[in-house]
Each structure stands twice: as C-alpha cells, then as structure tokens.
Amino acid sequence: MNDTISNGAALPAHSDRIRVDLQLIADMVEPGTRVLDIGCSDGELLGYLTRTKNVDGRGLELSNEGVRNCVAKGLPVMQGDADRDLGDYPDGAFDYAILSQTLQATHRPKEVLSELLRIGKKAIVSFPNFGHWRARFDLMFRGRMPQNPNLPIMWYETPNIHFCTVLDFVAMCEEMGLTIERSMVLNESGSKLSLGSQTRFSNFLGNQALFMLSK
Amino acid sequence: MSTAANTEKRPPLPGHHMVLGETDKLRLDSGVEFGPFTLAYQTYGELNADKSNAILVCHALTGDQYVADDVHPITGKEGWWSEIVGPGKIIDTNKYFVICSNVIGGCLGSTGPKDINPETGKPWGLDFPVVTIADMVRAQTMLIDALGIDMLFAVIGGSMGGMQVLEWCKSYPERVYAAAPIATSFRHSAQNIAFHEVGRQAVMADPDWCGGNYLLEGKKPSRGLAVARMTAHITYLSQPALHRKFGRKLQNRGAITYSFDQDFQVESYLRHQGKSFVDRFDANSYLYITRAMDYFDLSLEHDGRLADAFTGCKTRFCVVSFSSDWCFTTGESRILAHALNAASCNVSCVEIESDKGHDAFLLDEPDFHMVLSGFIQGAAEGRGLK
Numbered sequence: 001m002n003d004t005i006s007n008g009a010a011l012p013a014h015s016d017r018i019r020v021d022l023q024l025i026a027d028m029v030e031p032g033t034r035v036l037d038i039g040c041s042d043g044e045l046l047g048y049l050t051r052t053k054n055v056d057g058r059g060l061e062l063s064n065e066g067v068r069n070c071v072a073k074g075l076p077v078m079q080g081d082a083d084r085d086l087g088d089y090p091d092g093a094f095d096y097a098i099l100s101q102t103l104q105a106t107h108r109p110k111e112v113l114s115e116l117l118r119i120g121k122k123a124i125v126s127f128p129n130f131g132h133w134r135a136r137f138d139l140m141f142r143g144r145m146p147q148n149p150n151l152p153i154m155w156y157e158t159p160n161i162h163f164c165t166v167l168d169f170v171a172m173c174e175e176m177g178l179t180i181e182r183s184m185v186l187n188e189s190g191s192k193l194s195l196g197s198q199t200r201f202s203n204f205l206g207n208q209a210l211f212m213l214s215k
Numbered sequence: 216m217s218t219a220a221n222t223e224k225r226p227p228l229p230g231h232h233m234v235l236g237e238t239d240k241l242r243l244d245s246g247v248e249f250g251p252f253t254l255a256y257q258t259y260g261e262l263n264a265d266k267s268n269a270i271l272v273c274h275a276l277t278g279d280q281y282v283a284d285d286v287h288p289i290t291g292k293e294g295w296w297s298e299i300v301g302p303g304k305i306i307d308t309n310k311y312f313v314i315c316s317n318v319i320g321g322c323l324g325s326t327g328p329k330d331i332n333p334e335t336g337k338p339w340g341l342d343f344p345v346v347t348i349a350d351m352v353r354a355q356t357m358l359i360d361a362l363g364i365d366m367l368f369a370v371i372g373g374s375m376g377g378m379q380v381l382e383w384c385k386s387y388p389e390r391v392y393a394a395a396p397i398a399t400s401f402r403h404s405a406q407n408i409a410f411h412e413v414g415r416q417a418v419m420a421d422p423d424w425c426g427g428n429y430l431l432e433g434k435k436p437s438r439g440l441a442v443a444r445m446t447a448h449i450t451y452l453s454q455p456a457l458h459r460k461f462g463r464k465l466q467n468r469g470a471i472t473y474s475f476d477q478d479f480q481v482e483s484y485l486r487h488q489g490k491s492f493v494d495r496f497d498a499n500s501y502l503y504i505t506r507a508m509d510y511f512d513l514s515l516e517h518d519g520r521l522a523d524a525f526t527g528c529k530t531r532f533c534v535v536s537f538s539s540d541w542c543f544t545t546g547e548s549r550i551l552a553h554a555l556n557a558a559s560c561n562v563s564c565v566e567i568e569s570d571k572g573h574d575a576f577l578l579d580e581p582d583f584h585m586v587l588s589g590f591i592q593g594a595a596e597g598r599g600l601k
Contacts, residue, residue, distance in 0.1 A: 056561075064566055071533060071563045072585045074593020078534075078552050078564035088553040 018048045021190035021208060025100060025124055028182065028212050029053055033095035036060065036119060038082050039102035043070035050075065058094075060085060083107045086115040094120040101208075103127045104160040110172060117215050122181065126210040129185065131165030131203040149188060150207055166203040173213060182212040228288050228324045230257045230280060235357040241319070242353070244510075247344040254358050255324025256280050256316035259300065260308035262364070268600055269364045270306055271355065272296065272315040273372030273379035276504055277444075277496060279323040282315040283308065289323075289495045298579060305588045310600070311368065318379075319354040320346040320504055322497035329430060329497045340499060341427035348375070348511045352382040359390070366390050368598055369591065373397040373576035374543065375504070378511050381551075385513055388528040393594035395587060397535040398576040400547040401521055401554070402512035407542055410450050411505040414443030418498050427499055440498045441489030448488045453539040453572035457481060514554075521554035531561040531597070533590040535583060537575040538568050563590060 018026065022045045029035060031053040037046045040059030043066075049055040059077035061067045070077035082099065083106050097120030099112070104127050106112045116123035128150050129135075135146035145155045153160075164172075166185065173180055185193050185206020193206060202209070235241070236250025243249050257280045262269060272282050274295070281287050283300035300306040300313055317325035320343070328343035335342070359367065370383045370391050377399025384394050403411075418424055421439025425432045449457075461481040465471065468478065477483045517523035532555055536548035545566045552564035567583045569575040576583065 058561070064568065067563075067565050068567075068582055068586055071565050072589030074589050074596065076531065076561050076563045078556070078562060079549075079566060085553070088557045090557060090559055093559050 016048060016052055018044050019190060021126060021186055021210070022048070022100065024184070024186065024190070024192060024210055025098060025126065026053070028124055029055060029096055029098075031055070034093070035096045035098060036089070036094045037098045037100070038086070038116070039099060040070060040075075040077060041066050043073055043075045043077060045098070045100065046070065046075050046077070047073055082112050086112065086119060089119045091118055092121060096120050096122050096124055098124045100124075100126045101128070104162050104164070106162065109162050109164075110176070113172075113178075113213075114176065117178065117213065121214065123213045124211070125213065126186075126208055127164070127169070128160070129166050129203065129206045129209045130163040131167060132207050133204050134207075136204075166199060166206060166209045169209065169211065170199060173211075178213045178215060180211060181214055184210050186210060228255065230255055230324065232256075232324060233358055233361055235354065235361065241350070241357065243344055243350045244347040245345050249344055252319060252326035252354070253324065254316045254319065254326075254354060255321075256314060256358060257282065257284065258315075259283050259313040260311055262312040262362070266364050267366070267368060267598060268310065269312045269314060269359075269362075269367050270369045270371060271359065271367050271383075272300065272306070272313060273355075273370065273376035274315060274318070275372070275374035275376050276447075276508065277492070277501075278376065279321065280315045280317045280325075281323075283313065290491075295577060298577075299584070299587070305584055305591065306371070310595075314359070314362070316355055316358055318346075318351040318504065318507075320351070320500060320507065322500040325354075327497065328427075328499035328503055338428075338430040340430065343499070343503065345506060346503060347507050348378045348382050349386065351507065352379050352386065355379070355383075356387060356390075366392060368600065369393040369395065369594060371395040371397070371587075372399075374399055374573065375508050377543075378403075378508065381513055382511075384528055384530050384532070385524045388525070388530055391530045392598050393531045393533070393590070395533045395535065395590060396551070397587075398537055398540055398543050398573055400543050401514060401524075401551050402547075403508050403510075404547070407450075408509045410446060410542075411509055413446050415502050415505060417442040417446070418502060421498075424498060427502075429498065435493070436498045437490075437493040440493045440496065440501060441486075443501060444492040444496075445485040445489045448485060450542050451572055451574045453541065453570055455539065455570040456572055459570070460484075521550070522557035525555055525558040525560055528555075528558060528560050531594055532563065533586070534562060534564040535576070535586060536564075536566050537571070537573070537580075537583075538566055539570045540573040540575065542573040 035055045035057045037059045040046045040061050046057045046059045050057050060080045067079045097116040103109050138146040185202040186208040188207045232255050240248040240250035278295050281294045282296045284294040302309045317323045320327045328339045332339045370380045372380045377396035380394050380396040383391050418439040421436035423434040424436035464480045466480045466483040471478050513524045514521040534548050534552050536545040555562040565586050
C-alpha cells in the first residue's frame with residue numbers, strides 16, 4: 001500500500017489516516033484556524049482537522065444520517081444544503097470554507113462559490129474533472145456519458161448536475177476575479193499528480209481537481 | 216385553616232428543599248418582587264473539587280425534579296428520564312453531578328399556587344404572580360449560586376425544559392459550557408398557545424375549579440384538568456403512533472355499544488392518562504406553567520432578530536428535533552440553529568427520524584441517545600472532564 005502523498009510528508013499515525021484526497025485538503029489548512037466543512041459527510045476530514053490541527057471546525061451536511069454520525073462523534077455539524085443554507089453564516093466567520101466533491105451537485109455553483117468566499121477568507125474546493133481523458137474517451141469513442149470509479153452513477157440517477165473541466169473552473173474564477181492560491185490535480189486514487197504548471201496537461205490527466213481560492 | 220387543605224396534605228416529598236430570595240428577592244418579569252420561596256430539587260452523583268461537572272436538567276411542563284429516581288414518590292414509577300440519567304448512562308451520574316429542580320410555580324415542592332400565601336394565610340390560588348420561563352431560570356440561578364457553582368458543564372432539557380436551556384444560554388451564557396435544547400423552540404407557536412388555551416378553558420369550565428379557590432372550598436377540578444391532559448397528550452403523540460398503538464381496536468368488547476361508553480381503546484387510554492394526571496398535578500399550577508410557555512419568545516427583546524439574543528455566546532449547542540413532532544417541529548429548530556449560526560455560535564442541529572411525536576425525547580430512541588451521548592462526550596473532552 002503506497003498512499004504517501006507527493007510532497008513526501010510522513011504518513012500520519014495509523015488511526016488518523018484519512019482518504020488521500022482529504023489528506024491533501026487537510027494539508028492546506030493551517031493549524032489553529034476556523035474551518036467550515038460544507039458537505040462534511042461522516043466527518044472524516046472535520047474530525048481529522050479537529051484532532052490533529054486543533055482547528056475550530058464546523059460542518060454542514062445534507063443527509064440526516066451523516067449529521068447524526070458526526071454529532072455522535074462530538075463534531076459540531078448541522079443539517080443543511082450548500083445551495084440554501086450558507087446565507088446565515090456571517091461574513092468572514094471562517095478562515096477556510098471547504099467544499100469537497102460537492103460543487104458539481106449544487107444548483108448554483110457560482111453563487112455557492114461566492115458564498116464560500118464571503119464566509120471564509122479562503123475557499124478550498126475539489127471536484128471531478130470532466131476534462132479527464134477518460135471522460136473525453138467515453139464521449140468521443142463510446143458516445144456515452146462518462147462512467148468510471150469516480151463517477152459510478154448513471155446520468156439519470158447522479159446527483160451531479162453541474163459538471164465542469166479544470167479549464168472551465170479556471171475561467172469562472174477569472175470571471176469572478178478570484179485568486180487561485182494553489183491548484184493541483186489528483187489521479188483516480190486521489191494522489192497528487194506532479195505535472196508542473198501546464199493547465200492543459202492537468203485538464204487532460206487529472207481525475208479530480210483541488211483548488212485553494214481567495215478574493 | 217379549612218378542612219380543604221387536609222385533602223391535599225401528604226407526607227412531605229423526599230429530596231432537597233432550599234429557601235431562596237430571603238434577602239434579595241426574585242424579581243419576576245411581571246415586576247413583582249417575590250420571596251422568600253422554596254425550590255425543591257434532586258441531585259445525583261458528586262460535585263467534583265473544582266465544581267466543573269454539574270449538569271442541570273430542566274423538566275418539561277408536567278415533569279418534576281425526580282428525573283432519575285428509581286421510584287417516584289407519587290406515581291411509584293421510575294423517574295421521567297431514567298433512560299438517560301443514571302450511573303453508566305448517557306448522563307452518567309458516576310461522572311457528573313446532576314441537578315434537577317421543580318420549577319417555580321410547580322406543585323412538587325417548589326413554591327406554587329397551591330402553597331400558602333404568607334400575607335393571607337390561605338393558598339395563593341390565582342393571587343400567585345404570573346411567572347415566565349425567564350423567572351423559572353432566574354430562580355434556578357439562585358439555587359445554582361447557593362450550591363456554589365459558577366459554570367454549569369451542561370444545561371439539558373426537552374420541551375419546556377429546552378426553553379429553559381435556551382433562556383440560560385441567552386441570559387447567562389458565561390455560566391453554560393454546553394447546552395442541549397431538545398424538542399423545543401425559541402418561541403411558543405400559535406398552535407401550541409391554542410392547545411394550551413383549550414386546556415386552561417377546560418380547567419376553568421369545571422365548576423369545582425371555583426374561580427381558582429378550589430383548595431379553600433375543599434374541591435378539586437379533576438374533570439377539567441383531566442380533559443386538559445387528554446387534549447395535551449394527543450399533541451405529544453403523532454397520528455402514526457396513535458394508529459400503531461390503538462388503531463380502531465375496541466376496549467374489552469366485541470362490538471360497538473351504540474353509546475358514549477369508552478368503546479375504543481384509544482378512549483380508554485386517554486381517560487386513564489387524564490385520571491392519573493390529576494392525582495399528581497395541581498390544576499392552578501397547570502394554568503401557570505402553560506402560561507409561562509405561551510409567553511416565551513426569545514426574539515421579542517431583539518425586534519424579532521433571534522440571532523441577537525445569542526451574540527457573543529460561547530456555549531456549544533446541540534439542537535435536537537424529532538421528525539414527527541408537530542408541537543415543536545424541525546422547522547422551528549432549524550430557525551433556531553440558523554440564528555445560532557448567524558451569531559457565530561458553535562452549534563450542532565440534528566433531526567431524529569421517529570414516528571413517536573413530541574414524546575420521543577422521553578422514549579427509547581437509539582439514534583437520539585447516540586447523538587446526545589456523542590455531544591456530551593465531545594463537550595466533556597473540551598471541558599477537560601475525565
């Protein structure tokens with residue numbers, strides 16, 4: 001098993017091992033900060049940040065089951081929807097607003113993104129890259145919507161309604177006047193790909209994309 | 216005094232009684248300076264050396280201080296939250312010092328309308344001042360002061376108990392480390408006020424209520440109070456729960472009787488609920504306490520901006536609602552949670568799937584217990600309690 005992340009950092013203690021792509025997000029977060037994790041699921045990232053980085057973390061999660069599991073772990077999480085429920089949070093209430101693998105499932109991704117950067121000084125966003133060569137292959141040669149381990153659900157059942165490519169996302173950030181502080185693409189298992197700064201390569205080879213943004 | 220008082224005489228109730236407000240009286244919302252008065256309370260477990268492990272449990276409308284006793288002194292049943300509070304339980308009395316006091320205006324040992332007004336030598340009746348949720352909490356702070364506790368580790372309660380929890384956090388945020396308002400709201404809804412009014416009118420329509428002077432007259436408005444309880448009890452359940460439990464089943468008979476006898480099991484059940492309630496509850500207390508709930512609205516002082524009631528509050532909250540509760544809906548809890556968010560408070564908000572209605576918070580609901588347990592443990596770590 002080799003899920004060492006690419007910057008060569010030592011693996012965390014076994015009990016604190018989290019999904020590789022979440023680990024990459026966690027590595028972007030400075031210790032002792034305030035974090036809002038939107039779509040926090042069972043609280044894997046939130047719990048990790050609380051335990052190992054001493055962050056003051058909060059979560060927002062759509063599924064009742066996810067919320068229940070988080071609160072049962074002692075994590076402060078409430079039931080809510082990224083499209084609807086971000087408006088209550090005060091401006092600048094968090095150092096980071098994290099939206100992991102959720103942007104593509106929102107109704108108004110652009111509004112959600114600007115809400116993230118109203119609430120948080122920085123936004124950390126990850127999403128599946130539709131510009132990945134396999135997606136292109138599926139469309140071009142199979143003539144079918146992409147289906148792969150990261151996008152396993154058929155088009156008629158998927159919660160993902162707003163797909164984009166890395167280039168699309170970068171264009172939106174430019175249009176919104178946002179600063180891309182960091183960006184990287186990940187392979188299918190969630191590990192970072194080292195591709196230099198060529199966005200076109202990243203867009204072709206990256207399965208998922210991860211951005212840190214600021215205003 | 217008249218013979219009437221004798222019918223109410225019972226051996227003194229077990230547990231602690233503290234006389235408060237002898238020098239500094241209790242200033243009620245109505246403007247009345249009230250005191251001295253008594254609060255009856257129970258404690259479970261031991262207060263630790265730095266007095267950091269105290270949990271105040273707040274009881275609901277018809278609850279009382281016997282939250283975790285094995286045998287309730289009047290009903291003979293287990294305490295109302297024995298499921299949750301006790302050695303090794305979610306609110307672990309091996310670890311925490313649990314306090315539960317009967318609210319002011321109540322009838323289980325704390326000063327209320329059935330007690331003697333020292334100025335007249337007669338029971339207070341309707342001369343008892345109207346009390347509010349804030350008054351109940353103010354009285355509790357005097358008890359907590361007297362016990363030498365600065366900060367409560369947690370304040371926890373359901374329904375009206377949850378209203379007290381919220382009032383504590385709004386008025387004394389520096390004294391509450393963690394708060395669990397359960398199946399409750401920051402305000403009493405029009406529908407809830409309406410049901411309470413039905414209950415009060417039922418009591419007042421009973422000729423034995425005697426304009427509130429039934430104790431002096433040697434009477435007891437049992438029929439009116441029973442009807443009030445029957446109505447209220449329906450609101451604590453849910454349509455599916457009632458149907459599951461009773462359906463249209465007949466009570467000890469094979470066919471309907473073409474009469475107004477209790478043909479249906481649900482009728483028999485409600486009559487039993489009404490009857491057993493009047494044995495343990497004072498009718499005037501019921502009027503006063505329902506009124507306190509009706510008056511509750513935390514957003515009132517802030518021109519409807521609920522978030523302003525919690526500005527700067529450092530307490531960590533766990534707001535819990537139940538999906539089939541139509542007295543205190545998840546919608547209400549979400550308004551509360553959003554306001555707490557807007558005030559930058561630390562808040563968890565969970566809806567528990569249950570078809571048992573409002574009463575679910577008193578019943579065996581594993582998901583609820585899992586959530587409450589996790590919240591308390593997380594808070595205990597935060598507070599450094601072992």
